[in-house]
Amino acid sequence: MSCAKEAPKPLDLSHHYSRVTKNRGSSAVKDFYKYFRIPNIGNLAGGLPNNNYFPFDTLEGAAALPDRFRPTPNKPVDPPSESQPTSKSNDGLPASQVLVPKISTNADLLRKIDLKTALQYGTAQGYPPLYSYLRQFTRENMHPNVPYADGPEIILTCGSTDGFNKTIEALSNVWDEGHDPINEREGIVVEEFCYMNAIQAARPRGLNIVPIAIDDEGMKASGKGGLDDVLETWDKRRGKRPHLMYTVTIGQNPTSGTLSIQRRQEIYAVCSKYDVIIVEDDPYWYLQYPSANGSSKAARGQSSLQTSQPLEDTFNKPKSSGYPFLDSLVPSYLSVDTDGRVVRLDTFSKTVAPGCRLGWITAQPALCERLLRITETSTQQPSGFVQSMIAEMIMGPHNPNGRGGGKDDVGWKTDGWVRWLEGLRGNYERRMQTMCGIFEAGKQLVKTGRRQSISEDWSVVDTVPMFDFVWPLGGMFIWLRLNFETHPLWKKTSHEKLSRALWIHLTTPKYLVLVAPGSLFAPTEKIREEKSFSYFRICFAAVDEADVAPTSHRFVEGCKSFWAKKKLDDIDEDMEEEVEQGLLAMQMC
Secondary structure (H helix, E strand, C coil), rough: CCCCCEEEEEEEHHHCCHHHHHHHHHHHHHHHHHHHHCCCCCCCCCCCCCCHHCCCCCEEEEECCCCCCCCCCCCCCCCCCCCCCCCCCCCCEEEEEEEEEECCCCCCCCCEEEEEEEHCCCCCCCCHHHHHHHHHHHHHHHHHCCCCCCCEEEEEECCCHHHHHHHHHHHHCCCCCCCCCCCHHEEEEEEECCHHHHHHHHHCCCCCEEEECCCCECCCCCCCCCCHHHCCCCCHHCCCCCCEEEEECCCCCCCCCCHHHHHHHHHHHHHHHHCCCCEEEEECCCCCHHHHHHHHHHHHHHHHHCCCCHHHCCCCCCCCCHHHHHCCCCCCHHCCCCCCEEHHCCCCCCCCHHHHHHHHEEEHHHHHHHHHHHHHCCCCCCCHHHHHHHHHHHHHCCCCEEECCCCCCCCCHHHHHHHHHHHHHHHHHHHHHHHHHHHHHHHHEEEEEEEEECCEEEEEEEEEEEEEEECCCEEEEEEEEECHHHHHCCCCCCCCHHHHHHHHHHHHHCCCCCCHHHHHCCCCHHHHHHHHHEEEECCCCCHHHHHHHHHHHHHHHHHHHHCCCCCCHHHHHHHHHHHHHHHHHHCCC
């Protein structure tokens, strides 16, 4: 008789808890809330304002139908076709009316969506209906194959930045150079170029910021500067070996790298070896572009036989999410998390709107319990307005007074939510294709001339590579490497000045393009000085759809005109103009 192998229990990570986290107890006030739910109890104990005095009688808004945008294939043969025409606004497009009533008669707290409960003090896990829905969606649809026993828990946050701050508060101690010995200093490893909000949150805590080498996929597991190399050769004179990792694995910000399953397994093995907790920030998980690889090869004249398999065929999934779209996505680190050492950050910022300030953390239950204690005495829970509107739109009303999203006001449900995510991916994938196609065609400066020999006159065509990039497999960015070594002024001025001059040149009235310089994403001064000048991060998501192509063309033309500059006076003129504009702006403030 065969018996199935039992899933391992997640490891005890309490040795990584900060001193404050270890000392936290449950909130006596929050513990008291369970008595408020006793039917017909006369509550003279709680300090709750009377809900009849809330000034809002309903909360209403027109919401898109989940099929508003056309999706792209999970297994593309050709690049995505043009998107349906859209205007700068969504006026006139089919919509539904979402309505959160003042009071719902539903007695089930996991289905009761109304302003009476949403705007009142609540539990730190999140608004019960939304918490319940997201927990089920996370465990059954997003990550159905988490390998440790009983699966993960979630807690709602005020967005990923809030989630990251609470995570490092739970898992690291503050270190001060003037007061604490160096052997107590803790550290966090990050990608060589990374999202700087995370760095700016970690650095004031005194954490060592330790960059790890990257390639086109993202963080390297091995080799010089890779994760294993850095941890193996760690110099304890710098402090403790880092026990935290911050990483964006899909459409990495800023480099757009997407980490394969094989690389994740390799990195996870190193983290298990050195007892490192992985903080996986994944705001772009739904924005994975299976067409990018084939389109890149086609544009560069490479054989279609070299095109890799679709993403969903490159790994095994014992259990389906129930949706082909979700199954096609490269799964989270949670899918290989046998130890329970992954803390995943999700957000509604890219799927609904950044102003929601709403997200959630997924992690092993014991760690979520510690994060809950931090939340109880800090943010308490995200905005009740936002939570109730999102819950009503997706879940739908369980009360005749409410109205949810969708054609029949019954809510999007999970089918509609996944269809919305597919449509978003489709729109962003088409934008990516448009911008990458224009950049691919314009990345080389073509120079023509004539050369004479004794007997013949030759027409000569030279190409100068101005920049290069990898077509992104996910996210919202193109990470452009500028080939300044081909510029006529490369040996006549500093590399940093040349990069700055190009950045300024692109903002001049003829081109009017603003890009993010690589220096914004350098986690250390050494990387900023030695490497960042060679890179620009370009976002294809923010501008209106109709502006993607013309803005991309202006960028290319701006680079071409900049590569035509042969005198230092030419770039100094642009930089002096920027100084004058800056002084004028200061005078107007």
